[in-house]
Each structure stands twice: as structure tokens, then as C-alpha cells.
Amino acid sequence: SQLARMSDTGCSGGDAGNAGTLRASEEQVAPAVDQSNPTNSPNSDCLPKSKASRVEASFLRPGLVVEAVAGKGRGVVAKEAIETPGTVLLRERAAAWTLLTRGETTGEADPVQATVRVLIDLLSRGDGQLADHLEPTLAECADGHSACARHADTIERGLQATQKGLPHPLSSQTSPAVIKRLLLAVMLNAHSVVTPRRGCTAQALFPRVGAMLNHGESPNAAVVRCTARGSDPVDDASPWLEVRSVRPIAAGEEVTITYLETVYASFPDRDDVLQHKYGFGAAPRPTDPLLEQLAEGKGTDGDAIKRVVHANTLACEAYDAIASNLGGGAAKIAAQQYSAVLREGVLAETHAWHFNAATKLATLLNQTKSPVLCQRALALWEGALEASGPVWPSPLWPERRQLLRGLATAARVVDNHAVAERYEEELKNIDVVLGFLGSG
Numbered sequence: 001s002q003l004a005r006m007s008d009t010g011c012s013g014g015d016a017g018n019a020g021t022l023r024a025s026e027e028q029v030a031p032a033v034d035q036s037n038p039t040n041s042p043n044s045d046c047l048p049k050s051k052a053s054r055v056e057a058s059f060l061r062p063g064l065v066v067e068a069v070a071g072k073g074r075g076v077v078a079k080e081a082i083e084t085p086g087t088v089l090l091r092e093r094a095a096a097w098t099l100l101t102r103g104e105t106t107g108e109a110d111p112v113q114a115t116v117r118v119l120i121d122l123l124s125r126g127d128g129q130l131a132d133h134l135e136p137t138l139a140e141c142a143d144g145h146s147a148c149a150r151h152a153d154t155i156e157r158g159l160q161a162t163q164k165g166l167p168h169p170l171s172s173q174t175s176p177a178v179i180k181r182l183l184l185a186v187m188l189n190a191h192s193v194v195t196p197r198r199g200c201t202a203q204a205l206f207p208r209v210g211a212m213l214n215h216g217e218s219p220n221a222a223v224v225r226c227t228a229r230g231s232d233p234v235d236d237a238s239p240w241l242e243v244r245s246v247r248p249i250a251a252g253e254e255v256t257i258t259y260l261e262t263v264y265a266s267f268p269d270r271d272d273v274l275q276h277k278y279g280f281g282a283a284p285r286p287t288d289p290l291l292e293q294l295a296e297g298k299g300t301d302g303d304a305i306k307r308v309v310h311a312n313t314l315a316c317e318a319y320d321a322i323a324s325n326l327g328g329g330a331a332k333i334a335a336q337q338y339s340a341v342l343r344e345g346v347l348a349e350t351h352a353w354h355f356n357a358a359t360k361l362a363t364l365l366n367q368t369k370s371p372v373l374c375q376r377a378l379a380l381w382e383g384a385l386e387a388s389g390p391v392w393p394s395p396l397w398p399e400r401r402q403l404l405r406g407l408a409t410a411a412r413v414v415d416n417h418a419v420a421e422r423y424e425e426e427l428k429n430i431d432v433v434l435g436f437l438g439s440g
Contacts, residue, residue: 058092058208064255066212073135075214075254082249085396086433089221089243089255090209094193095130096122096186097204097239105201106323112158114203115187119158120165122186122205123174130207134185141181146279147188148180158183188278191223193239202239210241215274216256217283218393220249223257224435244434246394262399264391266291266352287391293348304346311340312353319360335364350387358384359402366409374413381407396430404430 060066063080076090098117103109122128136145148155162179163171189211190203205211213221224242249255260273270282315337321330338361341347347354358380365377385403392400404427411420430436 058090058206060090060209061088064089066209069214069254072214074212075256076209076212077254078249078251081251082245085245085247085394086435087245088435089245091240091242092206092208092210094202094204094239094241095127095207096125097193097202100192100201100203104203106320110157112154112183112187113161115183115190116158116161116165118186118190118203118205119162119179119182122182123170124167128182131182131185131189131205134189134207134211136181136184136188138177138181141177141184145184147184150279151184151187154187155180155183191241193241204239204241206241210243213243213255213257215259215278215280216254217263217270217285219256219258219263220245220247220253220393221255221257222246222396222398222434224398242435246396246398246434263393263397264291264352264355264388264399268292269352290348290350290387290390291352293351295345295348301346304344308341308344308346308353311337311344312357315341315357315360331364331367335361338364349383350391355384355387359406362406362410366406366413369413371414374410378407378410378414378416378419381410396433398430398434398436401427401430401436 060076061082063082064076064078066074067077069075069077082089096118098114098121100114101109104111104114122131136147141148159176159179162183163176166174186205189207190205191210193202193204194200221243224244243255243257245255259278260270265273267282267284267288274280274282315334318330318334318337322334338357341353341357342361349355349358362377362380362384365373365380368374381403385400385407388400388403404423408420408423408427411417411423
């Protein structure tokens with residue numbers, strides 16, 4: 001592509017994580033590990049054994065197993081077809097977690113500090129053995145695992161911080177090699193979630209089953225953040241991870257989620273993020289040409305392309321500043337620059353930058369509550385909804401919620417209540433199926 005690659009912070013068009021309420025019946029899920037009778041578990045040989053008091057912290061739907069997946073290590077595979085979208089596939093309470101600081105959520109702080117806190121929490125609980133099965137193993141680290149070299153400087157900083165933060169005698173009992181390996185395991189397997197009580201972003205480790213979920217370019221499942229249910233009165237504030245199907249899953253098909261903030265990203269952008277953080281590349285998708293498509297006749301307009309790149313860079317920086325509360329004028333700058341990206345007419349409506357600019361600008365226009373500006377926002381939301389149709393893995397894909405919510409809000413401001421009700425009904429359907437009701 002002639003356009004510069006979009007950064008992986010501040011430029012995604014996706015919806016932020018929301019806390020959903022667990023609504024599945026107990027009959028829908030089964031314990032992934034049953035220490036009293038391990039043979040009752042369909043995947044008892046693959047999952048780690050935990051303390052008896054925390055066995056109930058992980059549930060896996062009957063018919064799902066953890067097993068070897070070609071080219072991926074282990075993964076979760078459906079041995080029976082799952083026909084109904086919205087089916088609860090797994091539910092797991094965090095084995096260790098930490099609240100993220102503002103700097104960590106915006107990418108301004110050293111991310112290894114959160115990893116260190118999660119590891120210290122895990123070891124302080126006496127649950128370090130829960131991470132024994134996570135990759136990379138100690139032997140793989142000794143043999144020069146690619147992640148060890150890729151994150152060498154980060155892990156060295158993390159080692160020093162962990163040794164300093166671990167209580168005695170854990171600090172002296174845990175070797176540097178083990179700490180480095182565990183830091184990598186947490187870094188590569190932790191999830192970002194919204195805590196159930198405080199509504200803050202947390203980094204959490206779900207080692208029993210959640211960490212077994214692999215990335216998919218067209219995922220058939222989505223992560224739902226859900227509240228604790230009080231099954232452990234000592235630790236009922238811990239984040240929970242819940243995963244539901246977003247489309248039918250065939251027998252023998254692997255259950256996959258996305259590791260990215262948004263699936264509406266071009267191949268180069270997806271590949272950059274996955275290679276940098278996880279050490280594997282993106283796979284091509286049939287819709288990739290749409291996400292890099294230029295408007296007809298604009299592909300050779302070098303000056304216009306340079307202006308788009310410049311405006312997009314300024315817009316993303318300003319939008320990041322809004323999230324970081326770094327300046328009252330950032331919203332105005334972001335709106336002006338996103339408008340410039342769209343005004344050049346270089347990008348097709350399906351282009352990832354066009355989609356991002358349209359949804360971010362529409363969000364800013366909605367916030368004004370001005371009927372004139374919200375009428376413009378309504379057109380932007382509708383264009384984004386149409387452009388994104390082929391890209392989402394399913395009509396139930398959670399990122400659609402942002403578009404539907406934006407559409408309904410703009411329509412209410414301009415007194416188009418029939419349109420608002422239509423989009424609100426579609427949004428409610430996704431919320432009901434995926435368990436987002438009450439999450440906002």
C-alpha cells in the first residue's frame with residue numbers, strides 16, 4: 001500500500017470492552033477440571049490441576065476439548081457441532097490480575113510493569129503451577145525460543161522489577177530463569193478485561209482454558225467480560241472471562257477469538273501487531289483488498305495520498321490525546337483532521353483508514369448533541385455500517401455494537417425516532433445473544 005501503516009494504538013475503529021452479565025444456565029457448561037474424578041473431564045489430560053478450593057473457577061462446554069492444533073500448539077476444538085450463536089463456550093475466573101494505570105491503558109507506560117504485577121499476584125497466591133503448561137516452557141527458553149529474543153530487553157526489566165517486588169522468601173526461592181519464563185508466559189497469554197466491580201481495565205491471566213484459545217482471522221467466538229458470581233467469597237471481585245460463539249461451529253472446527261483490538265484492520269496492520277507481540281504473522285482474508293482499496297482514479301495522486309497520511313497521523317495523535325485527557329483542543333483537531341482524511345476522496349469507503357476516520361469523526365459529532373452535526377454523523381455511521389458488513393465474522397460481531405449505538409444516538413438527536421428504534425432493536429438482539437445486557 002502507498003499509505004503509511006496505521007499504528008496499533010488509537011487508530012482502531014472497534015468498540016471498547018464492556019462488562020457483560022453472565023446469563024447462561026449451569027446446564028450449559030461443565031467443569032473443565034474435576035480433581036475428584038479426572039476421567040469425567042473431556043480434556044483432563046490437557047488442563048492443569050489446581051487447588052481443590054479453586055477447581056470451580058473454570059468451566060468448559062461439554063463437547064469442547066483442548067488438544068494439539070497443527071501449527072499452533074494447543075487449542076480448543078469442538079468435537080460436536082454447536083449450532084446456536086451465543087452459546088457459552090467457556091467461563092473462567094482470573095488466576096491473577098492487576099488494575100492498569102492510565103498510562104498503561106494508553107500505551108504511554110512500560111507495559112512490562114503490569115505483567116510483573118500479574119506474575120507477583122500469581123506467585124503470591126501460591127498458584128504458580130497453573131502457568132506450568134503455558135508456552136514458552138523453561139526448556140524452550142533455554143533453547144532460544146523466538147519470544148525470548150524478541151522481548152529480551154523487556155524481560156530483563158521485568159526480572160529486576162519482579163525480584164524487587166516478590167515477598168521474601170519467594171524472591172530467593174524463584175530462580176531468574178523461572179521468573180523470565182513466567183514473565184513471557186504471562187505477557188503472551190494474559191487478556192485485557194474490565195473488572196466487574198470497579199469498571200476499570202485490568203490485565204488478567206486465565207491459564208486453565210482461556211489461554212488455550214488461539215487467534216483466528218475470521219473468529220467464530222468472542223470474548224465477553226462478565227461479573228463475578230460470588231462462588232468464592234474470598235475472591236469474588238476477580239475478573240471473569242466468558243467466551244460465546246458468534247456463529248455456528250462445525251464438529252472438528254477450532255474455537256478461535258481475535259487477539260486484535262479490531263478485526264477491521266488491513267493485512268499489513270494486522271501482521272505488524274501479531275508479529276510484534278506474538279511472533280506469528282497474519283493470514284490473508286478474502287476481504288483484505290477492500291481494506292486497502294483506493295477510490296477509483298485516485299491511486300496515482302501522490303500529493304493527495306501524502307496529505308491523507310499526514311492528516312491521519314495528526315488525527316490519531318489528537319484522538320489519543322482525548323483518551324489521555326491531555327488537552328481540551330484535541331477533539332477539535334481530531335475532528336478537523338479526520339474530516340481532511342475523508343475530504344481528499346482518496347480512500348474507498350471500505351478502506352480501513354476511511355472506516356476509522358468515519359467512525360471516530362461520527363463519535364465526536366455525536367458528542368456535540370447538535371442536530372446539524374448529528375445529521376452528518378448519521379450519514380457517516382450508515383456508510384461505516386454498510387462498508388463493514390463483509391468484514392465482520394458474523395452479524396453478531398461485538399464491534400457492530402459501536403456502530404449501532406452511534407446510529408441510534410445520532411438518529412435520536414435529529415428526531416428520527418423510527419430509525420433510532422430500528423438500530424436499538426438490532427443492538428438489543430446482539431446484547432441478548434452475547435450477554436452484554438447491562439454493560440452499556
